Amino acid sequence: THSYTKYNSWDKIQSWIASISSSNPNLISKQVIGNTYEGRPMTILKLGKKSSSTKPAIFMDCGIHAREWISPAFCQWFVKEALSTYGSDSQMTSLLDQMDVFVLPVFNVDGYDYTHKSNRMWRKTRSKKSGSSCIGADPNRNWNAGWSSSNPCSDTFCGYSPESEIEVKNVADFIRRNKSIIKAYLTIHSYSQLLLFPYSYTYDLAEHHSELLKVAEGASAALRSLYGTRYTSGPGATTIYPAAGGSDDWAYDLGVKYSYTFELRDTGRYGFLLPESEIKPTCEETMLAVKYIAAYLLCTS
Numbered sequence: 001t002h003s004y005t006k007y008n009s010w011d012k013i014q015s016w017i018a019s020i021s022s023s024n025p026n027l028i029s030k031q032v033i034g035n036t037y038e039g040r041p042m043t044i045l046k047l048g049k050k051s052s053s054t055k056p057a058i059f060m061d062c063g064i065h066a067r068e069w070i071s072p073a074f075c076q077w078f079v080k081e082a083l084s085t086y087g088s089d090s091q092m093t094s095l096l097d098q099m100d101v102f103v104l105p106v107f108n109v110d111g112y113d114y115t116h117k118s119n120r121m122w123r124k125t126r127s128k129k130s131g132s133s134c135i136g137a138d139p140n141r142n143w144n145a146g147w148s149s150s151n152p153c154s155d156t157f158c159g160y161s162p163e164s165e166i167e168v169k170n171v172a173d174f175i176r177r178n179k180s181i182i183k184a185y186l187t188i189h190s191y192s193q194l195l196l197f198p199y200s201y202t203y204d205l206a207e208h209h210s211e212l213l214k215v216a217e218g219a220s221a222a223l224r225s226l227y228g229t230r231y232t233s234g235p236g237a238t239t240i241y242p243a244a245g246g247s248d249d250w251a252y253d254l255g256v257k258y259s260y261t262f263e264l265r266d267t268g269r270y271g272f273l274l275p276e277s278e279i280k281p282t283c284e285e286t287m288l289a290v291k292y293i294a295a296y297l298l299c300t301s
């Protein structure tokens with residue numbers, strides 16, 4: 001059975017999506033935005049008090065990279081916390097009353113399933129192209145943001161063209177369709193304990209650099225207040241490494257101002273193999289950072 005404190009298989013997550021999305025019609029619904037390369041459904045959960053009028057929204061995806069298992073664990077945790085604390089937690093209640101939160105629990109479903117069944121360290125999609133023996137592209141190098149070509153056998157292969165990966169195209173299409181209401185884009189990764197924002201594809205500072213840094217530092221402080229976990233905030237290029245084709249840079253250039261990449265626990269002791277015993281503390285502290293960003297949006301909108 002599904003557990004919020006275990007790394008659930010895709011089958012368990014899929015049945016969890018079906019049950020959680022029909023558990024509270026006033027607060028949650030689901031929409032399939034397309035299928036993956038191997039035909040698995042990409043399902044977005046829409047959280048928020050049902051309203052006849054359109055509300056501003058936050059978009060959050062997890063599991064772009066298959067081996068970063070703490071990431072989908074956090075999206076599942078977020079959905080559970082949202083539904084269970086709505087009405088009791090004032091921040092969550094006002095968030096869901098005034099905004100919608102679109103949650104994509106597992107972005108790279110084929111890759112996630114592959115890490116459970118075959119290769120725990122797989123990162124990319126599982127797409128195949130005639131003429132190459134190498135499989136998959138890095139879905140965080142495949143966005144049309146400073147995109148340039150690279151080696152198909154690399155773990156960070158950027159794909160044959162921007163949005164060549166159907167998973168990326170499905171999400172990019174959804175965000176484009178909803179760009180007038182999406183105020184923030186959060187993409188959850190691991191590991192390193194970083195809160196990154198644009199740009200990674202250039203060393204140039206983003207137009208809203210100072211504000212993005214201020215919000216990131218506030219969110220990191222909120223996160224640190226629970227267990228003392230230390231995060232570093234900054235632009236991707238100088239804080240982790242320069243790289244093109246990332247989702248946060250693409251969303252920012254589309255006009256989604258508050259665009260952040262979270263790199264969750266840890267800093268290398270376990271890395272991608274973070275023990276299940278750390279799921280709860282990692283998720284609880286990350287909730288504080290996400291709620292900080294959401295509260296900032298509500299206060300400044």
Ligand SMILES: Nc1ncc(C[C@H](C[SeH])C(=O)O)cc1Cl
Nearest residue numbers: 140189200236243244246249261
């Ligand atoms: N725009 C970006 N933002 C964040 C990152 C870091 C993640 C960390 Se796993 C990655 O390498 O894809 C990489 C890029 Cl290209």
Ligand SMILES: [Zn+2]
Nearest residue numbers: 065068189190
């Ligand atoms: Zn990643």
Ligand SMILES: [Zn+2]
Nearest residue numbers: 189190191263
């Ligand atoms: Zn990472």
Ligand SMILES: [Zn+2]
Nearest residue numbers: 081283284287
């Ligand atoms: Zn909690």
